[in-house]
Amino acid sequence: MRRHHHLLGLLRRAAASSTSASSHRAGPVPSFHPIPLRNGGAATAGPRFFSSRARAGAGAARSLVEDEAEVSDWISDLKTDSFHLGLSSGDEGDGPTRGPAATSGGRRGRDSKGPPPRSRFGGGEFGGDGRGFERRGRMVSRGLDDDDDDDGSEDEVGFSSARGRRERGGRSSESLYGGRSGNDHAGFRSPRGQRGRGGRSANVLRRGHDSNDDSGFRSPMGQRGRGGRSANVLRRGYDSADDSGFRSPTSQRGRGSRYNDLDDDEGGFGSLRGRQVRGGRMSGMSRRGGRGSDLDDNEDDEYDSIESRTSSRSHDRGRRGGKVGSMGPRRGRGGNADFSDRRSRGKEMFDFGSSEDDSELGEVDEHDGPSGFEDDPFVDEGGEEDLVKSPAKNSVPFELTKVGSVDQESVARTRDSGDDDSYLTQTRFDECSLSPLTLKGVKAAGYERMTAVQEATLPIILKGKDVLAKAKTGTGKTVAFLLPAIEVVSKLPPIERDQKRPPISVVIVCPTRELADQAAVEANKLLKFHSSIGVQLVMGGTRMALEQKRMHTNACQIVVATPGRLKDHMENTPGFATRLMGVKVLILDEADRLLDMGFRTDIERIVAALPKQRQTLLFSATVPDEVRQVCHIAMKRDLEFVNTVQEGSEETHSQVKQMHIVAPLDKQFSILYGLLTDHISENVDYKVIVFCTTAKVTSLVAGLLSELKLNVREIHSRKPQSYRTRISKEFKESKGLILVSSDVSARGVDYPNVTLVVQLGVPTDREQYIHRLGRTGRRGNEGSGILLLAPWEEYFLRSIKDLPITEATLPLIDLDSKRKVEKALAHVEVKDKESAYQAWLGYYNSNKHIGRDKYQLVSLANEFSRSLGLNNPPAVPKLVLGKMGLNNIPGLRSK
Numbered sequence: 001m002r003r004h005h006h007l008l009g010l011l012r013r014a015a016a017s018s019t020s021a022s023s024h025r026a027g028p029v030p031s032f033h034p035i036p037l038r039n040g041g042a043a044t045a046g047p048r049f050f051s052s053r054a055r056a057g058a059g060a061a062r063s064l065v066e067d068e069a070e071v072s073d074w075i076s077d078l079k080t081d082s083f084h085l086g087l088s089s090g091d092e093g094d095g096p097t098r099g100p101a102a103t104s105g106g107r108r109g110r111d112s113k114g115p116p117p118r119s120r121f122g123g124g125e126f127g128g129d130g131r132g133f134e135r136r137g138r139m140v141s142r143g144l145d146d147d148d149d150d151d152g153s154e155d156e157v158g159f160s161s162a163r164g165r166r167e168r169g170g171r172s173s174e175s176l177y178g179g180r181s182g183n184d185h186a187g188f189r190s191p192r193g194q195r196g197r198g199g200r201s202a203n204v205l206r207r208g209h210d211s212n213d214d215s216g217f218r219s220p221m222g223q224r225g226r227g228g229r230s231a232n233v234l235r236r237g238y239d240s241a242d243d244s245g246f247r248s249p250t251s252q253r254g255r256g257s258r259y260n261d262l263d264d265d266e267g268g269f270g271s272l273r274g275r276q277v278r279g280g281r282m283s284g285m286s287r288r289g290g291r292g293s294d295l296d297d298n299e300d301d302e303y304d305s306i307e308s309r310t311s312s313r314s315h316d317r318g319r320r321g322g323k324v325g326s327m328g329p330r331r332g333r334g335g336n337a338d339f340s341d342r343r344s345r346g347k348e349m350f351d352f353g354s355s356e357d358d359s360e361l362g363e364v365d366e367h368d369g370p371s372g373f374e375d376d377p378f379v380d381e382g383g384e385e386d387l388v389k390s391p392a393k394n395s396v397p398f399e400l401t402k403v404g405s406v407d408q409e410s411v412a413r414t415r416d417s418g419d420d421d422s423y424l425t426q427t428r429f430d431e432c433s434l435s436p437l438t439l440k441g442v443k444a445a446g447y448e449r450m451t452a453v454q455e456a457t458l459p460i461i462l463k464g465k466d467v468l469a470k471a472k473t474g475t476g477k478t479v480a481f482l483l484p485a486i487e488v489v490s491k492l493p494p495i496e497r498d499q500k501r502p503p504i505s506v507v508i509v510c511p512t513r514e515l516a517d518q519a520a521v522e523a524n525k526l527l528k529f530h531s532s533i534g535v536q537l538v539m540g541g542t543r544m545a546l547e548q549k550r551m552h553t554n555a556c557q558i559v560v561a562t563p564g565r566l567k568d569h570m571e572n573t574p575g576f577a578t579r580l581m582g583v584k585v586l587i588l589d590e591a592d593r594l595l596d597m598g599f600r601t602d603i604e605r606i607v608a609a610l611p612k613q614r615q616t617l618l619f620s621a622t623v624p625d626e627v628r629q630v631c632h633i634a635m636k637r638d639l640e641f642v643n644t645v646q647e648g649s650e651e652t653h654s655q656v657k658q659m660h661i662v663a664p665l666d667k668q669f670s671i672l673y674g675l676l677t678d679h680i681s682e683n684v685d686y687k688v689i690v691f692c693t694t695a696k697v698t699s700l701v702a703g704l705l706s707e708l709k710l711n712v713r714e715i716h717s718r719k720p721q722s723y724r725t726r727i728s729k730e731f732k733e734s735k736g737l738i739l740v741s742s743d744v745s746a747r748g749v750d751y752p753n754v755t756l757v758v759q760l761g762v763p764t765d766r767e768q769y770i771h772r773l774g775r776t777g778r779r780g781n782e783g784s785g786i787l788l789l790a791p792w793e794e795y796f797l798r799s800i801k802d803l804p805i806t807e808a809t810l811p812l813i814d815l816d817s818k819r820k821v822e823k824a825l826a827h828v829e830v831k832d833k834e835s836a837y838q839a840w841l842g843y844y845n846s847n848k849h850i851g852r853d854k855y856q857l858v859s860l861a862n863e864f865s866r867s868l869g870l871n872n873p874p875a876v877p878k879l880v881l882g883k884m885g886l887n888n889i890p891g892l893r894s895k
C-alpha cells in the first residue's frame, strides 16, 4: 500500500518536475598552502555561469528514479563513476569495452593469474590480476584560471586539473607573504607572533586587492602560531591598506616544493617549478590572454605540479613548463548525460545496490521531495524540534579538550608532553574581531583557542573573501565557516535582520542529513546569545510542509540544507526564492562531494538562484578535481585557497593507525568478527564504525553481527530519517557500541571518540576512504582504521599508497569462532542475503575496475553469494539486470 502511494507520489513529482529542471542527485595549521587563486582583477561578480554541459544536466527532468532510494545508490555511483571515468581517462585507459563482452585485462577471479594471495586465506582463489586500475589520486590541483571568457561570462574560475597525487616528502609548508601592511581593525589582536612551535603552517595564497577591511590578524609579527601551526598567507600583491591577514612583512619563501601561484594577470595557479610530474607534465592554471576560459583537466597528470613560489616570475616559468591547465569545458565527461538518462528511465523500485552515498541519503530518499506535504503518509514523523533549531536550544556546553588534527611532529610532541590540546593553536577567539555576542557563544560552546583551519580562515573570511579551505577531518571546519557567517548576519541592519520573515542571509549546504543536522546544532550553539538570529534546518526525510510552516512562523536568517530539499523549497515554497535573494554567504560543506555528479546540477540551480554578489565558502578535507567545478560555478575569481594540510604530510591523521587486510570473501566475515572481538577485548570504551558498500549489505552485516551477540546498531539510507537521527544521537553519546553504516556516516559526522573504523569492501574512491577513516582520530584523538579487501579489490591500495597504511596482522580465528560465524550467518534471513547479493552486484557493476568485465563480475558476485551461505545465486529481476547491462550473462539468474 505504501509503495502504491509512493508510486503515485512519484508520478506527481514527475509531473511537477517536468518543468523544473533538476536532476538530482543526480590540521592544523598547517601549512597553508596556498593555492591558487586567481587572478585578479577586479573582482567582479561571482560565478554565474554554467557550462552548457551543466545546463543540460540541469535541464533534465527530475526523474522518477531519483526519488527511489532503492535504486538511487547504484545510480549515483554509476554517475560518479562515469564522471570519474571521464576525468581520468588517461589514468584508466579505457578498456576496450564496458559491455558484457568486455574482456580487457583478462578475467579475474579464479582463473586469473596474479600475485599470490597475501592473506593466509588467500588460497590462490583470487588473484590480483594486476589489471587493477590505479587510481592516482586526485588531490592536488591547482590553479585557477581566470580567464576572460569569450562568452562574456564573468568569473569563471577553477582549478586546472592536475589529478596527480601528492608525493610524500618533498613538500613543506611554506608561506609566502607578500608583505602588506595595513590598517584594519579586525583580526587577531595579539601582538604575539604566530610562529608555530610545531612547524605547521597554513599557507594562504591571497590575491591582493586593495582593501581596507577590518578583519584579520593584528599581530605585527610572523604568522606562525605558537601552537605549532601557523597560517601563512601568500599575498600577491597589491598595495593594500588593509590589515587583515597577517601583517608580518616577512616574506616566506616556501621551502617546500609546492606553491600556489596567484597571479592577477595570469589568472590562477600556474604549475610551476618544482614538482616532478610523471609524464613530464605540469598542471597549472593559466590564463591565456584574452581567451575564454579553458579548463584543461590534464587528465593524465599524475602529480601535482604546483609548488611554492615567491614571485610571479616563477609562475611564468611554471606556466611555460609542460601542460597548462586552464579552465573551461572539461573533457571526458560523457557520463553525465548517460547518467541522467539512466535515472530518468528508472521507474521501478529495485534495489540495485549502490554505494550509498550521501547524496542518496540525503536527497534521494522516498521521503524527500515536493510530495512531502502535511498529509504525506510516507514522511517520517519527525518532531519539530528536529527541524527547527531555536538559537536558544541545543546549546550544549562543550568540554574543551583536544581539537584539531596534527601533523606527525605535533603528535609526537603532544604525546611526549602529554599536552592534550596542542591541536589547538595559541590564537584565541577573542583575539579576532568577532562581535561580543558571538564571542560569548563561542565561550559558552567551550571553545577558547582556534584550531588551525579556524586560525587560517577566519581573518580572510571576515574580510569578505571567497575561500576554498582544505583541512583534515575533525579539525573544526564547521566552526570555521559558521563564525564568520554569523558575523555577517549580526552586522546586517536591523531592518533586514529583524523582520518576521527576514531575507535569508546565509545558506549552508551539506551532502547528508546527518551533517546538515549537525551543522544546524553547532550554529545554534554559537548563536546562543544572538537572540534575533535564527537557524532553520531544511533536509530530506522530513515533512516539507512542516518546514514550510516553520519558515512562515520562525524568523530565520540562516538556512542549513541538503541540496535536494533546498531546491524543492526554492521551487515550491512561496516566498522562499525571494528570501534567498538576500543571501550574503553561501557555504558548501564537503564541497567535493557536493560537486560530484550526484549533486552538481542541484548545486548549480541553487547557485543560480542566489545573488551574484555574495561570499562563497567551500570546505572539505579533500579537494579533488571535482571541486574545480564548484569554483567554476560558485566562486569569485579572487578566491583564496587555504590548505591546512601541511605540505608533505598525508591527508590523514598520523595518530590514526591505518591497516589493510586482503582476504577472500568467504573468510571476511570471520575476519571481521575476529577484528571486532580483538578490539573489544583491548578497548573497554570501544566505539567502532564498520562501513559497508551499500545499504543492503550494511543491513546484512549488522544482522550478522547482532546474531553474533555484538552490540550493534545500523544506519543507512533505507532507514527512516527519524530512526537515523535516533541512532546517530545514540552513537554520539555511547561507548561500547558498533555502528554498521553505509556512507551516510562517511563524511563530516562528528562521533566523538571512535576507536576503530573498519571499511569492508572497496570504498568508492580515495576521498571516501579518507573521509570514512576520518571518523576516528578526531580532535587529536588516536584511532585505528582497517580496510578489508578481497584480492580483486587490492588495486585500490595503489590509490592510497601515499598514505601510511600497512598490512595488518590477521586476527586468530579458531574453529569455534569460525563455527559461530557460520551459525550466525545461517540465522540471517535469506531475503536479506538476496537483497544484499543484488545490491552487491549493483555496486560492483558500477565500479569501473570490477564492473568492466561483466563475466568476471558475475563470477565474483556468485562468490559473494556463496560467502553468504547461499547455494545458488539469488535470481534478480530482469528489469534490474537490464538496467545494469547484465542481461544474458552466464551465471546470473533472472526472474
Ligand SMILES: Nc1ncnc2c1ncn2[C@@H]1O[C@H](COP(=O)(O)OP(=O)(O)OP(=O)(O)O)[C@@H](O)[C@H]1O
Binding pocket: 398, 400, 401, 402, 403, 404, 424, 446, 447, 448, 449, 450, 451, 454, 471, 472, 473, 474, 475, 476, 477, 478, 479, 620, 621, 747, 748, 749, 750, 774, 778, 779
Ligand atoms: N576551537 C575549538 N576548540 C575546541 N573544540 C573545537 C573547536 N572547533 C571545533 N571543535 C570541535 O571539534 C570537533 C570536530 O569539528 P568538526 O566536526 O567541525 O570537524 P571537521 O573538520 O568539519 O571534520 P570533517 O572533515 O570530518 O567534517 C567538533 O566536536 C567540534 O565541536
